[in-house]
Amino acid sequence: MNQLAMHGGTPVRSTPFLSAMDPAGRTLGEAEAAALAEVIASGRLGATGGTQVPAFEREFADYYAVPHAVACTSGTAALHLAVGALDPAPGDEIITTPITDFGTVIPILAHNAVPVFADVDPRTGLLDPAAVAALVTERTKAIIAVHLAGAPAPIAELAEIARKHDLMLIEDCAQAYLTELPDGRLAGTAGHVGCFSLQQYKHITCGDGGMAITSDQELATRMRLFADKGWPRHTGERTHLSLGMNYRMTELQAAVARVQLGKLAGVVASRRENARRLADALTGLPGVHPPTGIDRHAVWLFPVVLDPAIAGGTNAEWAGALEAEGIPVSAGYLSRPVYGYPVLAERNLYGGSGFPLTSPPASRDRHYPDGLCPNAEELIRRTLLVVHWNEAYTESDVDDIAAAFRKVHAALTATVGTPSGV
Ligand SMILES: Cc1ncc(COP(=O)(O)O)c(C=O)c1O
Incomplete structure (x- = not known):
């Protein structure tokens, strides 16, 4: 029961969650x-x-x-x-x-x-x-x-x-x-x-x-x-x-x-209601920070910020474990900050000229080195975890997500020797 699915345990969830690619995950009719x-x-x-x-x-x-x-x-x-x-x-x-x-x-x-x-x-x-x-x-x-x-x-x-x-x-x-x-x-x-x-x-x-x-x-x-x-x-x-x-x-x-x-109003209301339920369930889980102010949030995604030292792992480790439990999540939202994409990092712009990042017309030759925005890089590489969200989620869906978070937390914090529930 407590063994992680990625280590051969039974996943919390075996049926897929609805997404915006499913007819029932959309409000089209x-x-x-x-x-x-x-x-x-x-x-x-x-x-x-x-x-x-x-x-x-x-x-x-x-x-x-x-x-x-x-x-x-x-x-x-x-x-x-x-x-x-x-x-x-x-x-x-x-x-x-x-x-x-x-x-x-x-x-x-x-x-x-x-x-x-x-x-x-x-x-x-x-x-x-x-x-x-x-x-x-x-x-x-x-x-x-x-x-x-x-x-x-x-x-x-x-x-x-x-x-x-x-x-x-x-x-x-x-x-x-x-x-x-x-x-x-x-x-x-x-x-x-x-x-x-x-x-x-x-x-x-x-x-x-x-x-x-x-x-x-x-x-x-x-x-x-x-x-x-x-x-x-x-x-x-x-x-x-x-x-x-x-x-x-x-x-x-x-x-x-x-x-x-x-x-639209119904879609946002439903997303908020389910997000409140999950945020409440995750509040108090050490090293796991659900979003605050959900009444004002559109909850396109449900972003969680981890403190890896306390939560027992980085966003990638958490995402791997949660995905194995059947939960739709992604580590970091992006694979890299947008300035790390080849179009900017390799200047794949206007025939390879690098225009308009070159000087002139720019005031200086603009490069986007690794380390440019350390907080963004830390979020993407280590701390930001997003739960994919949908207005058609049920309370039972949300409870499965919460159960998977608790299970992964207990397992990962046990691995690093931190007692869960602290
Ligand atoms: C934050 C943000 N900005 C801009 C866009 C671009 O929107 P579109 O895909 O409709 O061009 C998107 C959507 O993908 C987005 O999420």
Whole structure:
């Protein structure tokens, strides 16, 4: 019973957990199918001249109580709308976090700006405002904060840095639907632009899709132009005012996304309720730190930070043991900080030129050595463990996860000679 499954014991769990790749692990149903059928019957699948995309934009803006929402094709595209609206010059700098999806970084590089990575809080993996402040230079134009796993990044502190240095603050909310900031505002509404993803694994989905929200009319206009080739269609003139992409969401995506938006509150509520149950069960397990403030968390993932010396092992050792027990976890969330990916570390950029990291246009030749952000590296290599999460989990699923944590804790701490339950 107590022998770990990886050592031949009986696993805590023998049936798989639902994931976003299972029909029952998604909230897609007949209403989405009917909405799709309606679009097909209309004969208008593209956004230009359609009704679904403008309706989705209006409904999303209302949901977040902001005046403007611009739909696009992905979370990466939504971030690119924000960067495109900012329009940095080649070599300008944008500060962001090394623990995120690469979609946070692509728009910076695509716009020929230089990503600058600030270290994170070792207990949360969220940007450390002091580290951000120390990296601001005369070339800095923006900060992209990521609400990692659905936890609120320290937006008030970052907004103060942005205000002081006249920077744009972009909130990456791809993992953070309905995340609440300490002042009660929703993540995505406190910076200049909030960016969301509707990709398959997100809280709500239309396969792929994105949304950028803002309270700034000028930014909204620029983002709308950027999403549509710089073409001011409302004027009726075929002309192109500024650089843009074709990031138009289709009517098919919007039709599905509108129905999904109606389910968002239930999805987040269910994720929170189950997360509270697991956090309660893990609280007091020595060396194991579940997330706090779950009432404000979107729980895209359930992140646990380990103290390996007390918990009996590193994140990789814990992940191996928990996976053998049938629990869906990953060590570190990423295999390395984003600056360690070959695209940046080996400068696989623009024909091998290294542009825009080279000097000029950058103010200096930018390299991203190992050790650049020690807290982020420690989280990824040793301390951060993420439990994959889903709104369809039952109490019994959560109890299995908790039982596996207790079992692994007892076994690993016994190995290092630390009595469990201390
Ligand atoms: C934090 C974060 N930023 C950006 C993205 C990019 O979103 P998408 O995959 O929709 O382009 C994702 C999603 O994968 C994400 O999790």
